[in-house]
Amino acid sequence: NAGVMQNPRHLVRRRGQEARLRCSPMKGHSHVYWYRQLPEEGLKFMVYLQKENIIDESGMPKERFSAEFPKEGPSILRIQQVVRGDSAAYFCASSPPVGTGNSPLHFGNGTRLTVT
Amino acid sequence: SQQGEEDPQALSIQEGENATMNCSYKTSINNLQWYRQNSGRGLVHLILIRSNEREKHSGRLRVTLDTSKKSSSLLITASRAADTASYFCATDGGYSTLTFGKGTMLLVSP
Numbered sequence: 001n002a003g004v005m006q007n008p009r010h011l012v013r014r015r016g017q018e019a020r021l022r023c024s025p026m027k028g029h030s031h032v033y034w035y036r037q038l039p040e041e042g043l044k045f046m047v048y049l050q051k052e053n054i055i056d057e058s059g060m061p062k063e064r065f066s067a068e069f070p071k072e073g074p075s076i077l078r079i080q081q082v083v084r085g086d087s088a089a090y091f092c093a094s095s096p097p098v099g100t101g102n103s104p105l106h107f108g109n110g111t112r113l114t115v116t
Numbered sequence: 117s118q119q120g121e122e123d124p125q126a127l128s129i130q131e132g133e134n135a136t137m138n139c140s141y142k143t144s145i146n147n148l149q150w151y152r153q154n155s156g157r158g159l160v161h162l163i164l165i166r167s168n169e170r171e172k173h174s175g176r177l178r179v180t181l182d183t184s185k186k187s188s189s190l191l192i193t194a195s196r197a198a199d200t201a202s203y204f205c206a207t208d209g210g211y212s213t214l215t216f217g218k219g220t221m222l223l224v225s226p
Contacts, residue, residue, distance in 0.1 A: 109156075
């Protein structure tokens with residue numbers, strides 16, 4: 001069974017460009033979570049999605065950031081008009097449809113975004 | 117604000133020694149989980165302890181939970197160089213997803 005797949009692993013964008021980060025959850029997992037990690041920091045929750053639904057986006061900046069998890073295909077985290085402060089590692093995790101905290105999260109290896 | 121806070125921030129030990137990391141949290145929880153992260157990689161789940169459990173073992177790992185003090189500890193016995201990583205606790209206290217602390221960086225020297 002393939003684990004959580006994220007691509008690309010590394011992404012370089014100039015200020016003002018758009019960044020698209022993709023995440024394919026583990027087979028059988030219908031819940032997807034996006035986290036952001038700055039150097040030597042913990043993970044900051046951004047958004048929690050189920051298929052075609054955003055369940056909790058309380059950690060996502062109100063502007064420039066959006067996320068989706070369509071019926072078919074991977075989950076996408078989109079950052080428009082990137083700024084240097086968006087440089088970070090973005091991790092996706094997935095879980096089966098159980099209550100929060102009742103199941104481990106399975107993480108991908110992240111996308112490292114560098115904004116120049 | 118952070119739900120979980122690990123202590124110490126960094127820990128350096130020799131192979132064969134035990135490593136103890138602590139986690140404190142603020143709100144009531146149903147479960148607490150510990151994760152490990154190797155440099156440049158995603159987090160890997162280690163162990164889940166429920167709020168009605170006091171202690172749990174998995175191989176060389178021992179986790180304790182004290183809900184009255186809102187704290188947990190992770191003990192790695194007979195550490196190996198391969199245990200070098202960052203360790204995070206995560207809690208589900210009233211939120212729709214897990215909240216992670218800043219982690220403890222463990223360095224095990226041969």
